Amino acid sequence: MTNTREITLTVNGTEHTIDVEPRQLLVHAIREELDMTGTHIGCDTGNCGACTVLKDGEPIKSCLMFATQADGSELMTVEGMEDLPEARGDLHPLQEGFREEHGLQCGYCTPGMLMSGKALLDENPDPSEEEIREAISGNLCRCTGYQNIVRSIEYAAEELEEVAAADGGTTVASGTDTSSADAPSAFDSEFDCGVENCCGGPTTDRNHDADTGGEHK
Amino acid sequence: MKPAQFEQHEPETVEEAVSLLESLDDRAVLSGGQSMVPMLRFRLAVPETIIDINRIESLDYLEEDDGWLTIGALARHADVEHSELIAEHYGSFADTAPLVADPQIRNRGTVAGAIAQADPKGDWGSVLLAHEGEVVAQGPDGERVIPADEFFLLPYDTTLDENELLTELRVPTPAPREGSAYHKLKRKVGDYAMAGSAARLVLDDEGRIEQAGIGLTAVDITNVRATDAEDHLEGERPSSELFKRAGELAAEQSNPESDEHGDVEYKERMVNVLTQRALGDAAERAGLVKQRVSQ
Structure with missing residues (x-):
């Protein structure tokens, strides 16, 4: 872990300051640094959209962007809904x-x-x-x-x-x-979706x- | 898969970016990243340094300026898709933007980045060619303007110099009687084109075609112009017969490869049909009523 950089992400209204490598993808930062695993990694190639989060209100694929590129952004994940x-x-x-x-x-x-x-x-x-x-x-x-x-x-x-x-x-x-x-x-007891x-x-x-x-x- | 380690620079001005390009050896420019990030992840690209240009605010624009529609290097596909200026005056751009990949990709990917990527299956190259547009590059010795015709060399290879940054795309603002359109065939939503055709027509006062531009997608080693079809159109009055012949000429000049999406004959037919449709829409948008076109 050489070469890390401090970034600030506001996720679901909460500000987080973390150290990331430049190569760290946003989805990995969200899942591994912030422990928010609601955002999924599906195809790992930018096709499937499972990793979609909102960046400043717009949907983006968080596996196609580096965490450093989201420095200073407002993010929303499924956990915030x-x-x-x-x-x-x-x-x-x-x-x-x-x-x-x-x-x-x-x-x-x-x-x-x-x-x-x-x-x-x-x-x-x-x-x-x-x-x-x-x-x-x-x-x-x-x-x-x-x-x-x-x-x-x-x-x-x-x-x-x-x-x-x-x-x-x-x-x-x-x-x-x-x-x-x-x-x-x-969700309180037995769940029957019908x-x-x-x-x-x-x-x-x-x-x-x-x-x-x-x-x- | 994770990309290999790299050093990162985030210049805030074009000058800074160009001097980084000049001073660093093994580097790549990152703009929208929707092709670049997968290439880094698959380690098809393993640069020592990434120059991320996303913080150069001066490159984020899409506007008309002194006879040109200018598209800054950071204008996203979605900016074009949602622009009123585009919707009103630039039919081919309005057609193309919503056909590029999917909504998430369009929010990040840039038009200029797609041009610099020079994927022969990319849509924007055809549009730029049909409009006889230009690529503006900034290098250590200043600005250089490259006509779209001279920009694409090979798949993923362009005449952009090693030390140059693509800063702007531009096409002439429309003439009074001008129309343009883009038609794309793809297997499903979000795919690259199996074939595509962009057409631009400028009519004179008498309704004759003064200028014609046709750009083709995914049927040659780069986006290409269908010059034979263009020559056939110029000086003539729009008609479905004329467009039919132009479609045939575009197909003859195209050079598709057989692949999982279809054989050569099929793709040539698609070039023919898509070109006719694009010409039909372009003529209609240039101010003719559709009935007259199909006579």
């Missing part, structure tokens, strides 16, 4: 969409998909299906065939519209209450699911 105001202390509407619409199977591409979805909805709160497909065109999913991912993002767009309407009106509190009554219990043959198919051991807190594998 639940802290956003629209998440209201729970899953972000995008994450909720992926759960409700079964937007994942193995889940490996999901953090990147969420980041691309987030960037899209920030720019365009009411996207067409075509616009959604274009926005996730840099993210590969080998499980779902994309249909459910598109639906998940559509779900989030609608949900975010409702959140915005609720925040703009006088019923903020009741709006918040209603949704938190709907959503969070799924789709047949999900989570490994009919042989899935239900106790195992319960033991792991119903983590949607």
Whole structure:
């Protein structure tokens, strides 16, 4: 480890100062220096988009950029989604969409998909299906065939519209209450996504699911 | 895979970058990095030093200036994609930008970097050729302007000098009756072109083609101009018959290789079709109504 340099990254609102080699890729800095492993390394060649993060609000592939190039930037990773105001202390509407619409199977591409979805909805709160497909065109999913991912993002767009309407009106509190009554219990105990043959198919051991807190594998 | 170790410089001015180029031996310039970083990771490139130009703010522009559309070395594909100026006046650029790779890559990759990379499958080279554009380079002895025609040598090889930094691309601002377009064939979203054709037409007061530019992608060792087709078009009135012949001439002049995407005959046919479509759009954008073109 010769030749390191101090850089400052603001990740999900928290400032981190770390020493990196010039050759260290941003994705490695995020995963290995900051221990935030939500950002995945998929293809390692810039094709798959699993490592997508937002840099100053724009989606980029963090395996195609050196950490030093992000010095002074604001980054957002999947770990930051639940802290956003629209998440209201729970899953972000995008994450909720992926759960409700079964937007994942193995889940490996999901953090990147969420980041691309987030960037899209920030720019365009009411996207067409075509616009959604274009926005996730840099993210590969080998499980779902994309249909459910598109639906998940559509779900989030609608949900975010409702959140915005609720925040703009006088019923903020009741709006918040209603949704938190709907959503969070799924992860409290046994989790059933409601789709047949999900989570490994009919042989899935239900106790195992319960033991792991119903983590949607 | 991680790149080999390297020293890094982050110049903040063009002069600083050029003097680094001059003083350092084994070095590479890093701009958008969307091709360069994979090359470093696969160790296809193992330079001792990287000169990262991303902090040279003076190179980040996309604007019209004194009869030219000028694209600074740090203008990203996404800057072109989202520019109103481009959307209104530069059809071929507006067509091309959203067809380059994918949204994440377009947020980082630069147009000038793609030109300097000189991948024969790159889209921008064809656009630059069709517009008879220029490459501006800064070297130890000052600025040098290289016509697009004289820029590409071989795959990944250009006439840019060792000690020169590509600082700007430029194409003439459109004439009153000018239109341009780009058509690209690719197997799926985000791919490089299997074939592509950029066309630019300038019409005179009587609606005749005063100037024609056609650039082809992925069908020769570099992006190339279809000069036979251009010559055939000039002085004529746009018509689908005329464009058909131009498409044939472009295909004849192209030199594609057979690969997993198709054989030579198929690719030549694609050059023909894509060129006709690009010419059709260019003519329409130059102010003709489509019906007249297809008569």
